[in-house]
Amino acid sequence: MATAALLATTALTGLGFGMSSARAEDEIRIGVIYPLTGAAASTGVELKAAAELAAAMANKEIATPDGLVVGAGMPHLKGAKIKLIFGDHQGNPQVGATEAERLITTEKVVALTGAYFSNVTATASQVAERYGVPFLNGESSSASLTQRKFKWFFRTTPHDDLFVTNFFTFLEEMEKKTGKELRTLGLFNENTLWGNETTKLQVKLSDERKFKITEKIIYPAKTTQMTSEVQRLKAANPAVIMQSSYLGDAILSMKTYKELGFSPSMLLANDAGFNDSEFLKTLGKDGEYIISREVWALDQAERNPLIKKVNDLMRERSGVNFNGNSARAFTGIAVLADAIDRAGSTKPEDIRKALQETNIPASGLIMPWKGIKFDASGQNELGQGIIVQVQDGKYMTVWPFDVATKDIVFPMPAWDKR
Structure with a gap:
């Protein structure tokens, strides 16, 4: 000692x-x-x-x-x-x-x-x-x-500049791949620094890349109910939901989506709660088919x-x-x-x-x-992102397409079709 x-x-x-x-x-x-x-x-x-x-x-x-x-x-x-x-x-x-x-x-x-x-x-x-x-x-x-x-x-x-840019590049490539338009977006983000900054980036890139935001909701972090917010999203009927939530909010939102029968063509999550181990432990099959940005995936082994x-x-x-x-x-x-x-x-x-x-x-x-390798601001300049989808209880790499291990299940099946 x-x-x-x-x-x-x-x-x-x-x-x-x-x-x-x-x-x-x-x-x-x-x-x-x-x-x-x-x-x-x-x-x-x-x-x-x-x-x-x-x-x-x-x-x-x-x-x-x-x-x-x-x-x-x-x-x-x-x-x-x-x-x-x-x-x-x-x-x-x-x-x-x-x-x-x-x-x-x-x-x-x-x-x-x-x-x-x-x-x-x-x-x-x-x-x-x-x-x-x-x-x-x-x-x-x-x-x-x-x-x-x-x-x-x-x-x-x-950081989120890269991740949010990846979202829009991914959607554009999905349009080419599927021949279906994914130009209407619903933004659903928590209201701390992370969610607020993400929202600003999504609005900026939507304008630049000619996407239309049909509903923008910034909800209170750690909220205990999302019924009214999900009803607004459902009424706006976007093709894609872009969502930033920590664990409790991510689980609550999925339960509310199911309860209200809301199933967009794609739920594009900003990592965090949607990729936490407790997300699928809690939701099981109800967590299937969500798509999320990610920085790591076991299938890349x-x-x-x-x-x-x-x-x-x-x-x-x-x-x-x-x-x-x-x-x-x-x-x-x-x-x-x-x-x-x-x-x-x-x-x-x-x-x-x-x-x-x-x-x-x-x-x-x-x-x-x-x-x-860090640049002058302290940011690693060699990082990059991938996109994963939950399939059969596992997060599988689906984008970039040249490193994908699975094809994307699209559109996300309706709750009564699963």
């Missing part, structure tokens, strides 16, 4: 003072902020499990598949061990900011990661920016997060064997497969561990410099990306 003096030295190192490298017995303390209680607790549990898997590989507690970049063994820090210190933001931006401050000032973490909810990532990363501590975001997709000219913020996942190898470890440890949320959380910790190891230091400035110099090839990832 570390002595009090050693702990004190480690704490100072975490705030940028003291030694430039850690001794073997030192801990590298990383703060991780997720929703561990509240409406998104089940999501948070999976994100936590994914982060812990990456840390276990970095610490050589379990074997790392060949080629995976995860800072295995932390050789440039003499085998120092990563210790994840978790904070629970409960889905509340102010709590997220408070937890970020606690982790920095009391827990003496050398870097932060999280926070899944874009509006919480926004506040927590502001705290990190103020203290000069690196914040690596793996899961939040609001485009504005990397438009703030922050020095200490880095994001591995693609045929193209990248690392996907299956790492997913098998996740399933062995947690009992569930990765999904797009947890795969991004795993990747975030892996990239941060690699950067800290390359820095050979626990000083925040050295970690920031190593993040700036990150250049991980596609072959080192479980994500279907071209790699990870």
Whole structure:
């Protein structure tokens, strides 16, 4: 066990003072902020499990598949061990900011990661920016997060500018493929930072690409009823619903769609709740045929064997497969561990410099990306998206068409025809 003096030295190192490298017995303390209680607790549990898997590989507690970049063994820090210190933001931006401050000032973490909810990532990363501590975001997709000219913020996942653009490209290609028009849209998005920004992007691209919005609904996050909203969507009769919902809202909407007999030709979901493991556990066959943007899919293992190898470890440890949320959380910790190891230091400035110099090839990832390399804003410029559809209880890649493993079931069958 570390002595009090050693702990004190480690704490100072975490705030940028003291030694430039850690001794073997030192801990590298990383703060991780997720929703561990509240409406998104089940999501948070999976994100936590994914982060812990990456840390276990970095610490050589379990074997790392060949080629995976995860800072295995932390050789440039003499085998120092990563210790994840978790904070629970409960889905509340102010709590997220408070937890970020606690982790920095009391827990003496050398870097932060999280926070899944874009509006919480926004506040927590502001705290990190103020203290000069690196914040690596793996899961939040609001485009504005990397438009703030922050020095200490880095994001591995693609953002909604890319995802929403992909939606419209996909719809245009579907029109060519099927010969059917998909020009009428119903927008149905929650009202936090993520949903509001997504709505603005969808309106902008609808205008640019000559789509018509027949109904636009921005509903209260964590709502307990959607009857009136779904009735409005049904009356507007769009060919495609574009929906941004976290888990509870996604499940509630599907139950309401069925109850009111509303079945558009296509439900195009913006990931999040629709791809959470609890979505299909709760809805079963009623979750079939939804189409969603995604950044990860198990069926891409045929193209990248690392996907299956790492997913098998996740399933062995947690009992569930990765999904797009947890795969991004795993990747975030892996990239941060690699950067800290390359820095050979626990000083925040050295970690920031190593993040700036990150250049991980596609072959080192479980994500279907071209790699990870950060631009001047801190955004990974090599990320890309795919689109999946639930078929027989599994998320199958259906777009881009050249990497699809299944044909799209279209239109979505009516409730009484399933």
